Amino acid sequence: METGQAYVEIAPRLLGLREAVGLSVDELAAKIGVRPETVNLYEEGETEIPVSYLKDVANACGVDITSLISGHEAHLHDYTLVRKGQGLSVARRADYDYLHLASRFTNKRMEPFLVTVPPKDENELVWNEHGGQEFIYILKGRLEIWLDQRRHELEPGDSIYFDSKIPHALRGLDEAEAVFLDVIS
Structure with a gap:
C-alpha cells in the first residue's frame, strides 16, 4: 500500500x-x-x-x-512471532516508516513498532502529542528528539521513556535515517 x-x-x-x-x-x-x-x-x-x-x-x-x-482482526492469544522485516507495514505518514511488531496478537497492553525516521531540516519537524506513554530504543543511526523545548540526541543503545502528552518531534541526524523500537502504551 x-x-x-x-x-x-x-x-x-x-x-x-x-x-x-x-x-x-x-x-x-x-x-x-x-x-x-x-x-x-x-x-x-x-x-x-x-x-x-x-x-x-x-x-x-x-x-x-x-x-x-x-481491516483484519488479530487472532493470536499466547504469543506472536514476527520475523525480521515481516511486521505489518503501517504506511500512515509520509515522513516515517512504521512496522507493527505485534499486529496479530489480541488484547495488547502496548503497541510495539519498528520505526524509521529520515533526516530532515529542523524547520521540517512534525510535532505530535497524544495520550499514553512512549518508549524509544535506538537501533541504528542517530535520532534527535524534541520534547517540548528540550532537545536530545540519541545513539544506538540509548533509550528514552516519556509522557506522550508532551509535544514531541523526531528526525534522523548526520544526513542518515534513524531506526528504533517504539513502544506506545
Missing part, C-alpha cells in the same frame, strides 16, 4: 466502527479527549491519522488497533 493511500483506507473503518458501537461524533470525541472536528477530519480520509489516535479509538470501542490498520 502506498503511503498516501493508508488513511484513505483507514477512514471508513473508523467511521464504520464508531457507528457499529453506536457512538455519535461528539460521544467518541469526549471518550478519547479530542474535539469533534478531529473525529470528523480523520473519518473523512483526507489527512494522515496518528497511530496514537487509532490506538485511542480502538481502546474506546473495544477492538484491536490491527482491525483499524489492516
Whole structure:
C-alpha cells in the first residue's frame, strides 16, 4: 500500500466502527479527549491519522488497533512471532516508516513498532502529542528528539521513556535515517 493511500483506507473503518458501537461524533470525541472536528477530519480520509489516535479509538470501542490498520482482526492469544522485516507495514505518514511488531496478537497492553525516521531540516519537524506513554530504543543511526523545548540526541543503545502528552518531534541526524523500537502504551 502506498503511503498516501493508508488513511484513505483507514477512514471508513473508523467511521464504520464508531457507528457499529453506536457512538455519535461528539460521544467518541469526549471518550478519547479530542474535539469533534478531529473525529470528523480523520473519518473523512483526507489527512494522515496518528497511530496514537487509532490506538485511542480502538481502546474506546473495544477492538484491536490491527482491525483499524489492516481491516483484519488479530487472532493470536499466547504469543506472536514476527520475523525480521515481516511486521505489518503501517504506511500512515509520509515522513516515517512504521512496522507493527505485534499486529496479530489480541488484547495488547502496548503497541510495539519498528520505526524509521529520515533526516530532515529542523524547520521540517512534525510535532505530535497524544495520550499514553512512549518508549524509544535506538537501533541504528542517530535520532534527535524534541520534547517540548528540550532537545536530545540519541545513539544506538540509548533509550528514552516519556509522557506522550508532551509535544514531541523526531528526525534522523548526520544526513542518515534513524531506526528504533517504539513502544506506545
